[in-house]
Structures are given as C-alpha cells and as structure tokens.
Amino acid sequence: MQDDPDPVWFVYILHCADSSLYTGVTTDITRRIDEHNRGRGAKYTRGRRPVELVYMETCSDRCEALKREYAIKQMSRTGKDRLVASGSQALMHSQE
DSSP states (O other): OOSOSSOOEEEEEEEOTTSOEEEEEESOHHHHHHHHHTTOSOHHHHTSOSOEEEEEEEESSHHHHHHHHHHHHHSOHHHHHHHHHHHHHHHHHHHO
C-alpha cells in the first residue's frame, strides 16, 4: 500500500527474451520489473524472461497511465519500436 496519496504513475515497455514487447503501468518501476523477472509479474512475461526496461513515461494519475497504456498497446510494432528509440535518444541526451 502506498503512503503517498498522489503517487506518480509510470507507463513502461519491456523487451522480453523472445524479442516481444510488453506494456504495463505501475507506481514503483523498480519493484515491478523485479516482479516480472522473478516470474511474479504479468502472466505474459512469465515465460519470456528475462525482461529489460526499454521505455518509460511518467503520468500524473492512474487514469492517465491506463489511457496511455491502451494507446501504446494499439500501436503497431513499428510504432512501438519508434517510441522506444525516441525515448532512448532522449535518455542518452539527458545523460550527456
């Protein structure tokens, strides 16, 4: 249970061992990725471990995060790959 009444929500994309992509939402990205990699995350990722975080966005609330998750899940694989690439480039520039 979260102590923070207004937690930050994350929408994330994982790259699975079979090269598929999984999209989800959480308030604790580190814990959630650990759950996926221990087989305690989503049923989809249990047989596709290990998983690696390749994209993440922050959202102000659960509703916004779920809407964004749905929008990402509606994208083609090409669209998701572009989103991941654009996020990766932004991360690289912010670390320079």
